[in-house]
Amino acid sequence: MIYILRTNVKNKYFLKGLCCIYGIGFLQAGLVCKSLGFQNKFLVNLLEEKDYQYIPHVVEKLRIKIKGELKRWLKFKIDNLLYLKTYRGSRHRQNLPARGQRTHTNARTAKNLRNKRIF
Incomplete structure (x- = not known):
């Protein structure tokens, strides 16, 4: 390997x-x-x-973010959306699609995972 x-x-x-x-x-x-x-x-x-x-x-x-650094940066961006109380942040908090996808007939996986998570 x-x-x-x-x-x-x-x-x-x-x-x-x-x-x-x-x-x-x-x-x-x-x-x-x-x-x-x-x-x-x-x-x-x-x-x-x-x-x-x-x-x-x-x-x-080349300033390429990889692995842990990239994950920390993405988490920071999502936490910032939550802090600002934006619509996208609320969708992230509810574990639903955040980019305008429909949830009436689709997004079954996101809905099922949302119901199984305990906060």
Whole structure:
């Protein structure tokens, strides 16, 4: 098993493997590959020890939020909506869709989870 930024990379291509990390999408993975000087079809097995050390520095330099930092930031944003008592914040509090989706016939999962949670 190969680990990049404490995440198991299952894919054989470096670009796809970076997408397995929480917070890094396809575009950010492309930027990391370009800044490291790798092609899109670069294999993970060909990485050397020095390359593993450069990856966190490149991610930090590109200001990409990953894992815990991203989760803290998202929680802060939702808590701010709750504090401001916005409509979106109230929908988050009730665990219902917050972006205008209908709930009359859809959103069954959100409704079921809402009823099972104990506050």
